[in-house]
Amino acid sequence: MKTRPYHHGDLRAALLALAEDTLRDRGPGELSLRELARAAGVSPAAPSRHFRTKQALLDALALEGFDRLTAAMTEALARTGDSFGERLTALTRTYVTFAIGNPALLELMFSRKHEPTAPAELIEATQRLMAMATGLIEDGQRRGEVREGPVIRLAVPLAAVLQGMTDLALSGGFTEEQVEEGLVEMIDFIRRGYRP
Amino acid sequence: MKTRPYHHGDLRAALLALAEDTLRDRGPGELSLRELARAAGVSPAAPSRHFRTKQALLDALALEGFDRLTAAMTEALARTGDSFGERLTALTRTYVTFAIGNPALLELMFSRKHEPTAPAELIEATQRLMAMATGLIEDGQRRGEVREGPVIRLAVPLAAVLQGMTDLALSGGFTEEQVEEGLVEMIDFIRRGYRP
DNA sequence: ACCTGAACACCGTTCAAGT
DNA sequence: ACCTGAACACCGTTCAAGT
Numbered sequence: 001m002k003t004r005p006y007h008h009g010d011l012r013a014a015l016l017a018l019a020e021d022t023l024r025d026r027g028p029g030e031l032s033l034r035e036l037a038r039a040a041g042v043s044p045a046a047p048s049r050h051f052r053t054k055q056a057l058l059d060a061l062a063l064e065g066f067d068r069l070t071a072a073m074t075e076a077l078a079r080t081g082d083s084f085g086e087r088l089t090a091l092t093r094t095y096v097t098f099a100i101g102n103p104a105l106l107e108l109m110f111s112r113k114h115e116p117t118a119p120a121e122l123i124e125a126t127q128r129l130m131a132m133a134t135g136l137i138e139d140g141q142r143r144g145e146v147r148e149g150p151v152i153r154l155a156v157p158l159a160a161v162l163q164g165m166t167d168l169a170l171s172g173g174f175t176e177e178q179v180e181e182g183l184v185e186m187i188d189f190i191r192r193g194y195r196p
Numbered sequence: 197m198k199t200r201p202y203h204h205g206d207l208r209a210a211l212l213a214l215a216e217d218t219l220r221d222r223g224p225g226e227l228s229l230r231e232l233a234r235a236a237g238v239s240p241a242a243p244s245r246h247f248r249t250k251q252a253l254l255d256a257l258a259l260e261g262f263d264r265l266t267a268a269m270t271e272a273l274a275r276t277g278d279s280f281g282e283r284l285t286a287l288t289r290t291y292v293t294f295a296i297g298n299p300a301l302l303e304l305m306f307s308r309k310h311e312p313t314a315p316a317e318l319i320e321a322t323q324r325l326m327a328m329a330t331g332l333i334e335d336g337q338r339r340g341e342v343r344e345g346p347v348i349r350l351a352v353p354l355a356a357v358l359q360g361m362t363d364l365a366l367s368g369g370f371t372e373e374q375v376e377e378g379l380v381e382m383i384d385f386i387r388r389g390y391r392p
Numbered sequence: 393a394c395c396t397g398a399a400c401a402c403c404g405t406t407c408a409a410g411t
Numbered sequence: 412a413c414c415t416g417a418a419c420a421c422c423g424t425t426c427a428a429g430t
Contacts, residue, residue, distance in 0.1 A: 011394085029254070042394050045425080050394095054423065100418065103310060109239050113367045114299055115223070156364055156378050157385040163363055164356025171309045189353040193385040207413085229404065239415050241406080246413095250404065 012050040014040045019061055058108060059119055062115040065105045066125035069098050072131055084140035089187055091136060092162065096183060099166035133158050147196040157193060159185055208246040210236045215257055219300040250388045254304060255315055263320035265294050269328055280336035285383055288358065289331060292379060295362035331355050343392040353389060357382055
């Protein structure tokens with residue numbers, strides 16, 4: 001059997017992966033830095049080399065979540081047609097799928113949105129996500145499929161519906177079919193709201 | 197000067213009030229049961245008589261929030277006209293006003309929505325809130341101002357937009373005027389989505 | 393550069409004991 | 412019934428010291 005090396009190898013990545021597991025399986029309240037350290041086989045002080053505080057680790061994990069989500073959305077857009085309806089459907093489905101697959105991570109991603117102490121990287125990641133929504137709307141306007149008006153005002157309800165719909169999908173008590181129905185309803189609702 | 201009595205008087209209410217203050221002023225991460233006890237002038241073990249765990253105290257506070265919000269909504273409905281537009285506007289404004297005035301409390305109120313361990317009282321309170329939304333829609337349908345369809349499906353986007361809009365209003369960077377504009381935009385958006 | 397070991401100041405919760 | 416005092420098992424974070 002191998003002896004554990006003095007240097008872990010990649011403690012940073014290991015801690016992030018372990019943190020995501022506990023977040024997913026046992027919730028944010030159960031996440032302890034000391035326990036992560038134990039699981040990684042290092043001393044309680046070891047994590048502080050890679051994350052100055054527990055919050056810093058959570059922020060790094062949230063950032064990873066944003067990266068994965070925006071990547072998935074970009075891929076989804078590349079695989080679909082050019083019409084507003086198709087693009088809206090692709091983005092919405094990708095977002096809701098991510099939310100259902102990573103509920104705790106998504107909650108973590110947006111958990112600092114009301115706090116002024118949030119790091120710049122996290123704010124920028126949120127803005128990148130928002131930019132995908134405004135881009136979709138602007139494109140729709142150019143094609144004459146979305147009514148005119150300031151993009152930022154039009155984007156508010158879209159972001160709102162996305163955020164809210166995933167909340168509802170996660171709040172339990174819904175079958176996969178009901179979520180699918182709700183998705184169709186929601187996309188229809190958005191298109192009505194945007195119709196020229 | 198008065199000497200502090202052995203029996204506090206109403207420690208339960210005092211703890212709830214103190215908890216709401218720290219939640220509002222310093223955020224949920226700073227809320228400590230021991231500190232609340234110190235602020236109330238009792239021993240660290242005293243709160244356990246009234247709240248078996250810290251979570252139980254938070255749940256009780258959340259319940260208080262639901263009571264206040266539904267009361268405000270009922271009042272708002274009583275003060276407005278009968279048309280769907282008026283009632284929708286009244287409910288939406290009340291909800292957003294409450295959210296802006298009590299952001300941390302609102303977050304607490306919905307923080308347990310994904311957890312299966314949430315107490316029945318909290319789930320019922322959420323359902324009472326949802327019932328106000330479905331009631332509004334059903335009424336609109338009866339008046340011919342809202343298109344036909346299963347109420348539960350129509351209610352999803354409304355709840356979603358409400359939840360999401362307040363999130364955005366709170367996420368900072370908006371003036372009071374912009375929030376007002378966003379509210380008008382959102383109400384218009386919902387009415388378009390519901391139009392027969 | 394990366395980690396250990398030990399310490400510090402704090403938690404939430406429990407439980408016998410007091411009034 | 413309501414609270415105290417003391418204890419238990421845990422935290423997050425810091426810091427000298429080791430390799």
